[in-house]
Amino acid sequence: MSVVFPVPHPVRSFLPFPGMQRMRFGTLRSNKSPACIGIAASVLLLFFAGGFSSSAQTADSATHEGVPKARLAVVAGTGVLGFTAGLLYLSEIWYADSQRVPFQFYRDHTGWLQMDKFAHSYVAYQQSYWGYEALRWAGVSRSKALWIGGSLGFVLQLPIELFDGMYEGYGFSWSDVAANTAGSAIFIGQEMAWGEQRILPKFSFYPSPYASLRPGTLGRTLGAQLVQDYNAQTYWFSFSPGTFLNWGKWPEWLCLSMGYSGEGMLAEFENPDFINGASVRHINRYRQYFISIDMDLRKIKTRHGFLKGLFHAMNMIKIPAPAMEFNTTDGLRFRPVYF
DSSP states (O other): OOOOOOOOOSOOOOOSOOOOOOEETTEEOOSOOTHHHHHHHHHHHHHHHHHTHHHHHTTTTSOOSSOOHHHHHHHHHHHHHHHHHHHHHIIIIITTTSOBOSOOBOOOTTGGGGHHHHHHHHHHHHHHHHHHHHHHHTTOOHHHHHHHHTTHHHHHHHHHHHHHHHBTTOOBOHHHHHHHHHHHHHHHHHHHHHSSOOEEEEEEEOOOGGGGTOHHHHOSSHHHHHHHOGGGEEEEEEEOHHHHHOOTTSOTTEEEEEEEEEEOOSSSSSOOSEETTEEOTTOOOEEEEEEEEEEOGGGSOOOOHHHHHHHHHHTTBOOOEEEEEEETTTEEEEEEEEO
C-alpha cells in the first residue's frame, strides 16, 4: 500500500533557527546539532547589539582616549563564558554517550542538497555580525573589531567540527569548515569593500509535510522540525538595488531577495524506497530557486534602543512576500505568498 503524500507546502513561515543535522556513518543520532545554540545566542546578542549600533556607527568620528573598560569587560566576559560553556556542553553532554576514536573525516558535501552548508554559512555570518557589533559598541576600533569579531563565526564553529572528528558516529567535515569560513568571509568582505553590509543573508521556515513520514529524522515536533527539516528551510540573500546602482528614487529599505531551498529530502544523501513497509519511491529530491522582495529593517529610523535592537534581530528573517520559483522538477511557478 502506497503512502498518499500531500502536495508540497505552498508557503513557508519565518523563524530564525536553522538547524544543522548531523547524520554520521550510518548511525543516526539526535539531529539537533550544538551549532543551533549559536544561532539562538545570535538572536539575543543581535537584539542587544542592535540597540548599541548607533554608538558603534559613530565610533570612528568620535574622539576616544581609550576603549571603555566596562563595555569591553562585558563583551569579553560574555564571549569567554559563552565559548567555555559551549565547549563544556560538547564534551560533557552532547558527546557524553559517544566513544572517543582516532581522528576521522566525513565527506558530506553532497548531503541534503547542500542545504546544511547554507545553514552553516548563515550561522557563521550572523555570529560574525554580532561579534563585530558588540566590539564596536565596546569602543574597539573598526579594523580590530572587523578581524576579531568578523572571524567569530569561523572560530565558534570550528570546535564543533574538531569534536566531530574525535567521536564515533561523527567525523570532521572540510565542507562544513568551508561553509563556516564563507559565512564569516561574506561579512568581512562587505565591510572591507563597502564599509557596510549591503547583501544580507536571511532565513525563512515553514513546516513541511515530509516530517510526518520520517519524524525521527526530520523532527516530531514543530521545534524539532525547525532545526532538523531542511525541506522546511529557505536561505536568502537580500539587497537593495539602489545601493549598487545609485537609484536615488529607490527606497533604501526595499530589497530584492534571492533564495535557495530543497524539497523531497527524507535522508541525507538518498531517499529510502520504503518507510515502515510503505513505498515512497514517488518522492523526488529537487532544488528550488527563488526571487522575491524583502525589507531591510535596519533602515527604519528610530532612536529607541529597544526597537533598534528588535529590528536588527528581526532583520535575520526574510519577510513573507510574493515570489517566483524555479525548480528542477516543475520549472517556473509563481507563489502569491511565500514565507
